[in-house]
Amino acid sequence: MIRGLNPIDCDVHPNVPGLKTLLPFMEPYWADTLVQRGMHELDSISYPNNSPLTARADWRPETGKPATTLEQLQSQLLDPFGIDIAILNCLYGVQLPFSEDMGAAYARAVNDWIVKEWLDRDPRLRASILIPIQSPELAIAEIERLAGDKRFVQIMTLVAGETMLGRRHHWPIYEAAERHGLPIAIHAGSSYRNPSTANGWGSYHIEDYVSQAITFQSQLASLLSEGAFRKFPDLTFVMLESGFTWVPAFLWRFKKYWRGLTMEIPWVDRSPVDIVRERVRFSLTPFDGPQSEADITKIFEHLGSDELVLFSTDYPHWQFDGNDPLPPGLSDDLVRKILVDNPRQTYARLR
Amino acid sequence: MTRHVVATIDEIKPGGRKVVTIDDREIVIFNLNGDYVGILNRCPHQGGKLCDGVVTALITSNEPGQINYARPGEIIRCPWHGWFFDLRSGQSWGEPDRIKTRNYNVAVTGGNELVEGPYQAETIEVTTDQQYLVVET
Numbered sequence: 001m002i003r004g005l006n007p008i009d010c011d012v013h014p015n016v017p018g019l020k021t022l023l024p025f026m027e028p029y030w031a032d033t034l035v036q037r038g039m040h041e042l043d044s045i046s047y048p049n050n051s052p053l054t055a056r057a058d059w060r061p062e063t064g065k066p067a068t069t070l071e072q073l074q075s076q077l078l079d080p081f082g083i084d085i086a087i088l089n090c091l092y093g094v095q096l097p098f099s100e101d102m103g104a105a106y107a108r109a110v111n112d113w114i115v116k117e118w119l120d121r122d123p124r125l126r127a128s129i130l131i132p133i134q135s136p137e138l139a140i141a142e143i144e145r146l147a148g149d150k151r152f153v154q155i156m157t158l159v160a161g162e163t164m165l166g167r168r169h170h171w172p173i174y175e176a177a178e179r180h181g182l183p184i185a186i187h188a189g190s191s192y193r194n195p196s197t198a199n200g201w202g203s204y205h206i207e208d209y210v211s212q213a214i215t216f217q218s219q220l221a222s223l224l225s226e227g228a229f230r231k232f233p234d235l236t237f238v239m240l241e242s243g244f245t246w247v248p249a250f251l252w253r254f255k256k257y258w259r260g261l262t263m264e265i266p267w268v269d270r271s272p273v274d275i276v277r278e279r280v281r282f283s284l285t286p287f288d289g290p291q292s293e294a295d296i297t298k299i300f301e302h303l304g305s306d307e308l309v310l311f312s313t314d315y316p317h318w319q320f321d322g323n324d325p326l327p328p329g330l331s332d333d334l335v336r337k338i339l340v341d342n343p344r345q346t347y348a349r350l351r
Numbered sequence: 352m353t354r355h356v357v358a359t360i361d362e363i364k365p366g367g368r369k370v371v372t373i374d375d376r377e378i379v380i381f382n383l384n385g386d387y388v389g390i391l392n393r394c395p396h397q398g399g400k401l402c403d404g405v406v407t408a409l410i411t412s413n414e415p416g417q418i419n420y421a422r423p424g425e426i427i428r429c430p431w432h433g434w435f436f437d438l439r440s441g442q443s444w445g446e447p448d449r450i451k452t453r454n455y456n457v458a459v460t461g462g463n464e465l466v467e468g469p470y471q472a473e474t475i476e477v478t479t480d481q482q483y484l485v486v487e488t
Contacts, residue, residue, distance in 0.1 A: 259432070266411050266419075267416075269412065
């Protein structure tokens, strides 16, 4: 039980009930355009509505999408779990439109909806700025528009977009993030410009979801190799719904080959393991680890730091049952770090 | 400290290398444009013979995309997994304090000095009119 420990939930997903909800938050041209085009929804297939993953059974309403109202969030998560602060990471598909301008219009509308319907109505809430990463220029405009509101504690993008996240055309976004003291969160999901596996499209939802962890590894390799950590020394990256039990094996592999290939990427002039431990954080759920306490302890030993993992419920996604979202066997010290200290250390705006 | 006479200076041309054996240990001597250096012929990773590696330069960077290319010929890559070692210090690239191969001082000494010893020269015949490479172990 985490009640009473003032947990900070770093990955909470309010859902836009439907496109109509956003129309009042859109400029007249875009509101009219969406009606004229007959668009009625902008959800991706990352979280199909009827998939068990998309909502825990007891959090699923009789009709419609889960987690669409503040009252649901309060009664299902904030109050029963005693959440001190929850960071809202809306997964509405602002990265899906091929039109950069439409993506930006959606991002503005969702961000403003989050402010009015959520942040303004419960002081426990914080949020990520959604950006139309299709266009770095428009993404930065959205960051600049909202960074003054300290309730936005980070910037969020999906793990799979049009290009690798380490590449330099994304760097102006990172520059803006660093300047405002906002971490870059990378959440599971895709704009589906590319297949969800490196070898093409799978047939089933399970392939898509499991493959996300591999995509996170590719993006982490990209950020390391392209030198993003070197270029932006004060920027933190937060991987959300990425899983983290793959991290030690990934780092063993990356470091091993880095030793022989440093010549390609001399800007990575110290151990990539140390870079990741200092600059990257991972949300707790989904915990893909073993079940025994001894094995779970080993996983954290292999991570080599107790500062990497941030508490998350992934509400309303179905990642755990009952009222204890923590894996068993964690020391009191580690629990406090995951629930409180690590999130506060990661998010300058929560200190 | 023991001094071992291992070669005449003419045996290793600039850019060249030679493997010598001292007390059952293989040491590779390099001629870096007139400076002679020695490293253990064994990669600390899995024991690859460094004498078979290719040399490159010290490649560093101040920021992504920017390259400094210095000291060409002074960094060797293990032929097995490509790890990099500084021939002058034995230190690896990236983790210089944690991973290194042993390095040896190689002095150029006149035969006339060597005749007076003490030194070991099991395989080399020393004459007073030659210059020799002397490894300290």
